[in-house]
Amino acid sequence: MSEKTASETASGSTGGAGENGGASLIDGRAFAKNLRQRTADEVKAFHEKHGVTPGLAVVLVGNDPASEVYVRNKALETHRVGMRSFMHMLPETTSEGSLLHLIERLNEDPEIHGILVQLPLPKHIDPFRVTNAIAPNKDVDGLGEVNAGRLMTGLPGIIPCTPLGCLMLLKSELGDLRGLNATVIGASNLVGKPMALLLLNEGCTVSICHIDTVDPAAVARTADILVVATGNSRLVKKDWVKPGATVIDVGITRIPTEGGKTRLVGDVDFDEVAPIAGRITPVPGGVGPMTIACLLRNTLKAARMSIGDKACKESGDKNWLPY
Numbered sequence: 110m111s112e113k114t115a116s117e118t119a120s121g122s123t124g125g126a127g128e129n130g131g132a133s134l135i136d137g138r139a140f141a142k143n144l145r146q147r148t149a150d151e152v153k154a155f156h157e158k159h160g161v162t163p164g165l166a167v168v169l170v171g172n173d174p175a176s177e178v179y180v181r182n183k184a185l186e187t188h189r190v191g192m193r194s195f196m197h198m199l200p201e202t203t204s205e206g207s208l209l210h211l212i213e214r215l216n217e218d219p220e221i222h223g224i225l226v227q228l229p230l231p232k233h234i235d236p237f238r239v240t241n242a243i244a245p246n247k248d249v250d251g252l253g254e255v256n257a258g259r260l261m262t263g264l265p266g267i268i269p270c271t272p273l274g275c276l277m278l279l280k281s282e283l284g285d286l287r288g289l290n291a292t293v294i295g296a297s298n299l300v301g302k303p304m305a306l307l308l309l310n311e312g313c314t315v316s317i318c319h320i321d322t323v324d325p326a327a328v329a330r331t332a333d334i335l336v337v338a339t340g341n342s343r344l345v346k347k348d349w350v351k352p353g354a355t356v357i358d359v360g361i362t363r364i365p366t367e368g369g370k371t372r373l374v375g376d377v378d379f380d381e382v383a384p385i386a387g388r389i390t391p392v393p394g395g396v397g398p399m400t401i402a403c404l405l406r407n408t409l410k411a412a413r414m415s416i417g418d419k420a421c422k423e424s425g426d427k428n429w430l431p432y
């Protein structure tokens with residue numbers, strides 16, 4: 110067992126006494142910008158060497174305005190790093206069969222290396238059937254059974270974008286995570302479960318809280334690393350947090366303000382928690398930008414896998430696929 114605690118690691122050069130009384134801010138926006146730049150450089154080198162431009166297909170069913178904005182941002186950022194983007198905006202009434210048919214075509218298309226189907230889908234479509242229809246090596250969300258199973262068993266695979274982004278932030282802030290206590294609040298397939306497995310693979314002692322957990326605050330208080338992904342805005346209060354802990358806030362909810370406008374808040378009550386945490390991600394500007402940057406990373410990785418192992422090994426990606 111390591112004796113290291115978050116408050117000791119937080120006393121390093123960058124953490125500890127930050128601008129919020131206690132916590133220093135983890136700047137996801139700056140980190141994501143850096144990651145995008147590296148991805149753009151690698152996309153260019155990959156194209157020069159292999160003559161292949163990575164391509165990402167994004168499929169949106171229905172016309173939820175928030176999803177439309179978000180999907181357009183993905184397309185913009187895909188172009189900005191030199192990749193190709195293929196958008197498929199389908200009507201709300203699209204049948205499951207025709208969506209599956211589209212995925213089949215995208216699976217076979219050699220110009221497309223990554224496929225993402227925006228969630229949630231309309232109620233008449235089974236999301237499991239759809240995510241599992243995506244070819245595992247094009248599943249850039251990492252949500253299908255094959256990639257989920259690879260993560261579960263510790264095999265190399267494609268890791269879901271949001272947990273991958275959180276892990277990158279944590280490792281850059283804290284370095285080696287071995288022996289730290291980590292609590293993940295929320296047990297979704299999209300974030301909570303893969304996040305807990307990644308932390309376990311890093312050597313953390315991991316607790317997962319979910320809807321039936323009797324006293325989540327008590328479990329959260331044991332954490333050197335607290336990752337919150339529940340969709341309940343400002344759920345986590347100061348008495349949930351061990352002083353000096355590193356807090357990663359995945360939640361993002363738009364709430365009305367007194368002035369009649371709206372603003373984004375996370376699952377953590379930032380004003381209460383920031384004074385006692387060691388480090389904390391803001392909302393917006395924390396995990397969100399990392400999710401999109403990691404989607405681009407995963408698309409490049411999928412393009413590398415499409416031409417065989419060699420390009421992955423050359424890139425120094427330790428998480429390349431052996432098949």
Ligand SMILES: Nc1nc(=O)c2c([nH]1)NC[C@@H]1CN(c3ccc(C(=O)N[C@@H](CCC(=O)O)C(=O)O)cc3)C=[N+]21
Pocket residue numbers: 179225226227228229250270271361373392393394395396397398399400401
């Ligand atoms: N198959 C699938 N994969 C996903 O990864 C997925 C999805 N479906 N459906 C929707 C959610 C939501 N999501 C976000 C990603 C980035 C920001 C983001 O960049 N947020 C900015 C603020 C954006 C704003 O101002 O609205 C920030 O936090 O700074 C937000 C939300 C990925 N999702």
